[in-house]
Amino acid sequence: MPVQASETDALVRFVGVQKSYDGHTLAVRDLNLDVNRGEFLTLLGPSGSGKTTTLNMLAGFERPTRGEILLAGRPVDRLPPYQRDIGMVFQNYALFPHMSVAENVAFPLSVRRVARAEAEQRVKRALATVRLEAFGDRRPGQLSGGQQQRVALARALVFEPALVLMDEPLGALDKKLREHMQIEIKLLHEQLGLTVVYVTHDQSEALTMSDRVAVFHDGEVVQLGPPDTLYSRPRTPFVAGFIGENNLLPGRCETVEGAGATIRLQDGTMLHATPVGAVAPGARVVVAIRPEAIRLAETGDNVCRALVRSVIYLGDHQRLICDVANGATLTVKVPPGPGATAGETQALAWSAVDCLAFAADASTDATLNEEWNA
Amino acid sequence: MGRSVALPGAASVAPVTDPTLAAAVHRAARGQRLTALLLVGPLLLLLLFSFCFPIASLLGRAIYDPTMADSLPRTAAALQAAPDGVPPDPVFAALAEDLLAAKQDNSLYAVAKTLNSLLPAARSHVLRAGRFLQPGQPATRESMTGADPFWGEPDTWFAIRHGVQRFTTTYLLAAIDLRWLPDGGIGQVPEGEAIYRAVFVRTFLVAAAVTIATLILGFPLAWMLANLPNRLSGRLIMLVLLPFWTSILVRTAAWTVLLQKYGLLNDLLLWLHVSSDRFDLMYTRTGMIIAMTHIQLPFTLLPIYSAMRTLQPSQMRAAYSLGARPFTAFRRVYLPQVMPGVAAGALLTFILCLGYFITPALVGGPADQLISNFISNYINVELNWQMAAALSFILLALTLALYGLFTKLLGVDRLKLV
Numbered sequence: 001m002p003v004q005a006s007e008t009d010a011l012v013r014f015v016g017v018q019k020s021y022d023g024h025t026l027a028v029r030d031l032n033l034d035v036n037r038g039e040f041l042t043l044l045g046p047s048g049s050g051k052t053t054t055l056n057m058l059a060g061f062e063r064p065t066r067g068e069i070l071l072a073g074r075p076v077d078r079l080p081p082y083q084r085d086i087g088m089v090f091q092n093y094a095l096f097p098h099m100s101v102a103e104n105v106a107f108p109l110s111v112r113r114v115a116r117a118e119a120e121q122r123v124k125r126a127l128a129t130v131r132l133e134a135f136g137d138r139r140p141g142q143l144s145g146g147q148q149q150r151v152a153l154a155r156a157l158v159f160e161p162a163l164v165l166m167d168e169p170l171g172a173l174d175k176k177l178r179e180h181m182q183i184e185i186k187l188l189h190e191q192l193g194l195t196v197v198y199v200t201h202d203q204s205e206a207l208t209m210s211d212r213v214a215v216f217h218d219g220e221v222v223q224l225g226p227p228d229t230l231y232s233r234p235r236t237p238f239v240a241g242f243i244g245e246n247n248l249l250p251g252r253c254e255t256v257e258g259a260g261a262t263i264r265l266q267d268g269t270m271l272h273a274t275p276v277g278a279v280a281p282g283a284r285v286v287v288a289i290r291p292e293a294i295r296l297a298e299t300g301d302n303v304c305r306a307l308v309r310s311v312i313y314l315g316d317h318q319r320l321i322c323d324v325a326n327g328a329t330l331t332v333k334v335p336p337g338p339g340a341t342a343g344e345t346q347a348l349a350w351s352a353v354d355c356l357a358f359a360a361d362a363s364t365d366a367t368l369n370e371e372w373n374a
Numbered sequence: 375m376g377r378s379v380a381l382p383g384a385a386s387v388a389p390v391t392d393p394t395l396a397a398a399v400h401r402a403a404r405g406q407r408l409t410a411l412l413l414v415g416p417l418l419l420l421l422l423f424s425f426c427f428p429i430a431s432l433l434g435r436a437i438y439d440p441t442m443a444d445s446l447p448r449t450a451a452a453l454q455a456a457p458d459g460v461p462p463d464p465v466f467a468a469l470a471e472d473l474l475a476a477k478q479d480n481s482l483y484a485v486a487k488t489l490n491s492l493l494p495a496a497r498s499h500v501l502r503a504g505r506f507l508q509p510g511q512p513a514t515r516e517s518m519t520g521a522d523p524f525w526g527e528p529d530t531w532f533a534i535r536h537g538v539q540r541f542t543t544t545y546l547l548a549a550i551d552l553r554w555l556p557d558g559g560i561g562q563v564p565e566g567e568a569i570y571r572a573v574f575v576r577t578f579l580v581a582a583a584v585t586i587a588t589l590i591l592g593f594p595l596a597w598m599l600a601n602l603p604n605r606l607s608g609r610l611i612m613l614v615l616l617p618f619w620t621s622i623l624v625r626t627a628a629w630t631v632l633l634q635k636y637g638l639l640n641d642l643l644l645w646l647h648v649s650s651d652r653f654d655l656m657y658t659r660t661g662m663i664i665a666m667t668h669i670q671l672p673f674t675l676l677p678i679y680s681a682m683r684t685l686q687p688s689q690m691r692a693a694y695s696l697g698a699r700p701f702t703a704f705r706r707v708y709l710p711q712v713m714p715g716v717a718a719g720a721l722l723t724f725i726l727c728l729g730y731f732i733t734p735a736l737v738g739g740p741a742d743q744l745i746s747n748f749i750s751n752y753i754n755v756e757l758n759w760q761m762a763a764a765l766s767f768i769l770l771a772l773t774l775a776l777y778g779l780f781t782k783l784l785g786v787d788r789l790k791l792v
């Protein structure tokens with residue numbers, strides 16, 4: 001796990017941070033998080049999980065109810081936002097509508113009393129970085145959403161802050177532009193050696209862009225790690241369900257032997273699975289299987305027969321929605337080709353390594369319900 | 375960055391040089407204009423008949439007065455040929471005939487009144503002439519001046535000459551303390567009679583004072599309201615709007631109770647030991663400005679409030695995060711964006727104050743009467759609609775000029791009323 005970052009590497013440290021707006025509900029529960037110098041850290045989580053609150057505390061717009069935030073080793077509790085030197089890109093861009101694009105970008109320089117000639121140079125360079133040289137004289141209202149977004153980016157970067165915060169900066173853009181901007185932002189991050197804390201609730205965005213992802217759930221970080229770890233080794237059913245796609249099935253643990261466990265599903269089907277964390281025999285569990293881990297085959301650690309309800313063609317792959325005996329639905333992702341047709345019965349197989357068993361609790365039940373209601 | 379992804383926006387700056395396209399755009403815009411016209415059509419008609427026509431016809435009275443021309447047609451004709459000054463006998467004969475005819479059809483009083491507005495105290499002389507002139511006895515200069523020396527004065531005939539013109543600028547000039555001189559030039563009215571310029575200046579000064587007072591009180595209040603949680607600010611806005619639900623007359627009457635020498639305000643000041651003496655607030659400029667400020671506060675406040683309310687909180691946060699200190703952020707980000715609301719509120723209050731009438735009448739003293747009080751006096755007491763129209767005309771012209779100047783300085787599209 002990459003949490004072994006040394007003291008000096010951490011640009012930002014959240015130590016036991018808690019935040020409540022109203023005095024009885026916690027927007028952020030107990031946040032302990034280090035942001036390393038030069039890394040691209042994404043806060044990922046569903047709506048209302050406390051991502052913006054975390055960002056706002058870091059930027060200085062909100063004060064933690066408890067705990068401490070350290071910036072470059074110094075507590076920032078008493079530091080007002082305008083002295084933190086943190087660049088921020090807002091979800092609605094927050095460009096100043098009464099100023100031209102160039103004036104917007106020059107704003108952080110002029111409040112720092114940078115000499116006019118130098119400021120002009122830097123504004124030019126910043127606009128060139130986001131490829132908007134020709135738009136300096138326009139008003140923000142005369143730009144498209146993507147262009148406004150890039151102005152906001154240039155404005156947050158022009159004063160060369162060590163840390164840049166972005167709160168769902170691509171939320172308002174269409175899919176194509178969003179993917180394009182993801183790459184642009186990532187490139188800027190690498191070129192300028194920035195430290196970026198990025199907020200999104202789009203898991204694919206988090207996976208594409210980040211060095212590390214902190215998954216938020218109900219005001220807590222439930223897992224922190226590089227994208228591939230989160231994807232292949234989720235620590236909770238919530239992470240398993242939130243990152244990528246997963247088939248989640250409730251069951252009960254029968255036996256545990258070393259790195260393997262046998263699980264009995266509700267209808268009695270027995271599965272070989274890999275337990276995650278402490279799973280004791282007799283405990284209620286949730287089993288997670290990735291759609292791409294299921295093959296159309298007769299042999300494997302786990303084999304079951306299923307009725308193919310529908311086949312969805314998606315170009316590079318096709319997706320089978322299958323009904324299994326216990327009334328549950330399995331989504332299967334297979335390469336395109338004449339594999340299966342709707343209405344026929346197929347044998348599905350997957351290995352025990354790809355079949356994760358999590359101990360179930362109240363919150364997993366909620367996750368399962370969400371999953372099934374969706 | 376060396377990537378080959380085409381950026382959107384780069385293509386959109388290419389100019390279009392297709393004339394048929396311009397024509398199509400024009401056609402489409404015309405269709406939209408027509409629809410817009412249809413939508414506002416009924417309102418336009420209503421405005422035309424209930425607003426534009428009445429106002430135009432009232433203002434028309436400032437320059438068009440046919441009373442004397444209609445009642446004294448023979449005199450008017452005879453005067454054409456007469457030299458300046460007191461005219462020869464035929465004009466007197468024509469005048470006598472006209473006055474007798476006017477007496478016959480009961481229009482003599484109207485003539486007397488009209489002449490009176492051109493020449494103070496002329497009324498009684500005209501009515502007296504109606505009594506001493508006898509039908510069938512041709513009047514001469516001698517007979518008439520003998521009966522009443524008034525008819526031998528050059529001023530009298532100067533006024534009659536002006537009075538028989540249907541179109542006249544006399545009233546408009548009078549409204550700005552000017553008059554026609556006998557030699558055909560324009561001059562100041564005599565010292566003691568000049569009042570209107572001073573009244574116009576007073577009106578504008580009071581309006582400015584009230585506007586500034588409402589801004590000083592309203593801006594911080596609007597800021598507070600705009601930054602409160604929705605539910606609370608909604609209730610407080612109700613309090614601000616409450617005065618709107620009582621008539622301006624009632625509110626002004628309430629102020630007369632408060633401002634009296636032995637009224638609540640003086641009691642309070644004494645009780646708080648702010649002063650040991652009672653202030654004269656009733657019938658003073660100060661009291662009047664206090665009452666007007668109270669009445670106008672919502673008009674100034676609401677546009678400011680709405681401008682502040684629509685400003686997104688992230689604007690100020692962005693300014694802070696970019697390194698602006700609170701005052702800088704306020705000056706460079708907040709103020710410019712709420713300025714249209716401030717300007718709209720100030721303009722609204724200023725223009726409404728120019729027309730104030732009840733409050734100066736009830737709370738102000740004799741030296742605090744504004745132009746509307748004079749207009750109302752001409753309409754209700756003196757029955758001199760010409761003078762009322764002339765004063766209204768000047769007021770309207772000044773107001774429009776001011777509005778024009780204001781919007782030119784600020785840009786009318788930037789005014790944000792609500």
Ligand SMILES: Nc1ncnc2c1ncn2[C@@H]1O[C@H](COP(=O)(O)OP(=O)(O)OP(=O)(O)O)[C@@H](O)[C@H]1O
Pocket residue numbers: 021022026027045046047048049050051052053054201
């Ligand atoms: N200003 C506020 N006053 C009171 N409660 C707030 C405030 N801001 C956020 N909250 C509450 O705190 C919790 C966390 O909110 P936050 O804005 O941090 O969520 P988020 O993760 O950014 O969600 P989203 O993805 O929808 O932006 C939510 O339950 C929210 O209702």
Ligand SMILES: [Mg+2]
Pocket residue numbers: 051052053167
């Ligand atoms: Mg948020």
